[in-house]
Amino acid sequence: MAGVAIRDVHKSFGPVKVIQGISMDIADGEFVVMVGPSGCGKSTLLRMVAGLESITSGEIAIGERVVNELEPKDRDIAMVFQNYALYPHMSVYQNMAYGLRIQGRPKAEIEKRVQRAAEILELDKLLKRRPRELSGGQRQRVAMGRAIVREPKVFLFDEPLSNLDAKLRVQMRSELQALHQRLKTTTLYVTHDQVEAMTLAHRMMVMNAGRAEQIGAPLEVYQKPATTFVAAFIGSPPMNLIPGRIAQGGKVLAHDGEISVRLPEPRPALEGRDVLLGVRPEHFETCAQSEALLSPDIDFLELLGSDSLVYGHLGADKQGMRVAARLHISILAKEGRLPLRFSAEHVHLFDPESTRRIED
Numbered sequence: 001m002a003g004v005a006i007r008d009v010h011k012s013f014g015p016v017k018v019i020q021g022i023s024m025d026i027a028d029g030e031f032v033v034m035v036g037p038s039g040c041g042k043s044t045l046l047r048m049v050a051g052l053e054s055i056t057s058g059e060i061a062i063g064e065r066v067v068n069e070l071e072p073k074d075r076d077i078a079m080v081f082q083n084y085a086l087y088p089h090m091s092v093y094q095n096m097a098y099g100l101r102i103q104g105r106p107k108a109e110i111e112k113r114v115q116r117a118a119e120i121l122e123l124d125k126l127l128k129r130r131p132r133e134l135s136g137g138q139r140q141r142v143a144m145g146r147a148i149v150r151e152p153k154v155f156l157f158d159e160p161l162s163n164l165d166a167k168l169r170v171q172m173r174s175e176l177q178a179l180h181q182r183l184k185t186t187t188l189y190v191t192h193d194q195v196e197a198m199t200l201a202h203r204m205m206v207m208n209a210g211r212a213e214q215i216g217a218p219l220e221v222y223q224k225p226a227t228t229f230v231a232a233f234i235g236s237p238p239m240n241l242i243p244g245r246i247a248q249g250g251k252v253l254a255h256d257g258e259i260s261v262r263l264p265e266p267r268p269a270l271e272g273r274d275v276l277l278g279v280r281p282e283h284f285e286t287c288a289q290s291e292a293l294l295s296p297d298i299d300f301l302e303l304l305g306s307d308s309l310v311y312g313h314l315g316a317d318k319q320g321m322r323v324a325a326r327l328h329i330s331i332l333a334k335e336g337r338l339p340l341r342f343s344a345e346h347v348h349l350f351d352p353e354s355t356r357r358i359e360d
Ligand SMILES: Nc1ncnc2c1ncn2[C@@H]1O[C@H](COP(=O)(O)OP(=O)(O)OP(=O)(O)O)[C@@H](O)[C@H]1O
Pocket: 013, 016, 018, 036, 037, 038, 039, 040, 041, 042, 043, 044, 045, 192
């Protein structure tokens, strides 16, 4: 087992800078998820750790050893990709044993390792089957099995669940968690799915355009997003971000003063400053018109059963300021104005210029 250190790593493809200085110390046994939109550089970063992509500048270490110049096979890592093509003509057993056979391991050892991995993954009754005789989830587990039998120092996963249907993804997610609890192998896991990131990660790195916007425990990132990008990326629907200004006495006046909310504590240092007022959709609640902080016009509703998503806009302009609310009631009028309030404790403030969080 070993930790992984990523030190000011850059990657360019020709003139295009794809990774622009990322650093993170990943502890031995830690489960770290890299999450971000398509094209932000997640796979590139993971492939550099794997040795499948050269490093333009910076350093990557696995354990004590800098691996920049080390061949993938010498890095003691195992990678599972989104397209984890199994050998169709080989049985489950042969698929899992293949890598060890190539390494020239003794037969008895191969048998022991495959058997153990099969038990962990509950594949022991399926070892004789061919991939086409398996369900998607079972195939996925064989792909994991191929990685487990190698007993690597580090697991690298690149969107391993994205080919599965929603229900199977949830199941595999909990299996991955259980697997990690058993093996405690350092894991770097790439996904664009925020739920996967929130549920699997000890710590997550939210990436945007080749940079780490924030690194932290999932709840820390959710509760204190470092930038508006993170605020909008983590959480569904995204956090509402309404332009405003800090007035005297610790009031935030947003949407041309139509929304007025007193901060929990006065912030004299911030008075007069432009801000973005951030409120998560789930922090809105319905109220009487007299208590409302805002009354968006409803554009459309999504009734999810357990709760409802309400999308609306503020002011006369339909293309103007959009707001989304998640409410714990399931029946609502489909049109008209919806009086909403929120507690000042749930307010986030961001600098509109730098997009960074204004610290509490
Ligand atoms: N071999 C390459 N040559 C040139 N550009 C590349 C190469 N590989 C990746 N890129 C570019 O680098 C950027 C990052 O790609 P990468 O595959 O790391 O993104 P990603 O975050 O994994 O996205 P996705 O979620 O779609 O898998 C993209 O803009 C991509 O087009």
